Amino acid sequence: MIPSGPRCIEPAPAASGPTGSTAPAPAASAPADKSRPALPAMALQCFNGGRWTSLSDLVGTPTIINLWASYCEPCRTELPAIQRVATAGAGKIRVVGIVTKDRTEAARSVIDAKDLTFPMLEDKGQQFAIAASPLVDKALVSLPATLFVTADGRIVYAYQGPALDESKLRDLTGQYLGVTVPA
Structure with a gap:
């Protein structure tokens, strides 16, 4: 059974520019810092199967990426807080989970x-x-790991x-993405 909740990433909405052309929608975010590493140029498969999604689809909206697995107790502990921040921050930030080195059935059970x-x-x-991992000077193979990515696709933390917990996640989102998530 495919869970009804998780979906795949949709590209950030485009807004009409003054000449009628489309341009990325403006998003509240910390100022661009070109010295920060960009997300790796790669695609991952949607959890519910089917299409592959390019990480470049994240550009345009400040994003929190959470790497997790069902066998990771701290991952399972923090997922409800991440869901609450995703819900409260809808329209201001995007939250994306990456199920990492896990069995699909086990991860689906946690998602449900x-x-x-x-x-x-x-x-x-x-x-x-x-x-x-080399972009953030940390071995991200240790879970959980949470990345904060600016609207221009740069990893800032x-x-x-x-x-x-929810409070710490909100604080980090404000500090690194310049976005206040309502309580």
């Missing part, structure tokens, strides 16, 4: 049990974690440590 609705991608071989 925790009623997760934010977009999910699948990274069974840890390609994303391996590609992003990678959090690894104890499970995030």
Whole structure:
């Protein structure tokens, strides 16, 4: 059974410019810092199967990327807080889960049990974690890991440590993405 909540990433909406052309929609975010690393140029499969999604689809909206797995207790602990921030921040930020090196059935069970609705991608071989690790000077193969990505697709912070609670996640979002998520 495919969970009803998680969907795949949709590209950021385009807004009409003054001449009628389309341009990325403006999004509140910290100022662009070209010295920060860009997301790896790669695609991951949507968790619910089917299409592959390019990480370039994240450009245009400040994004929180959470790498998690069903066998990771701190991951399961923080997922409800991540869902609450995703819901409260809708329209201001995007939250994306990347199921990392996990069995699909086990991850689906967690998604259903925790009623997760934010977009999910699948990274069974840890390609994303391996590609992003040198960019953030951390081994992202240790879970959970949460990346904060600006609207221009630059990784500004990678959090690894104890499970995030809602307050800490909101604080990090404000500090690194310049976005206040309502309580």
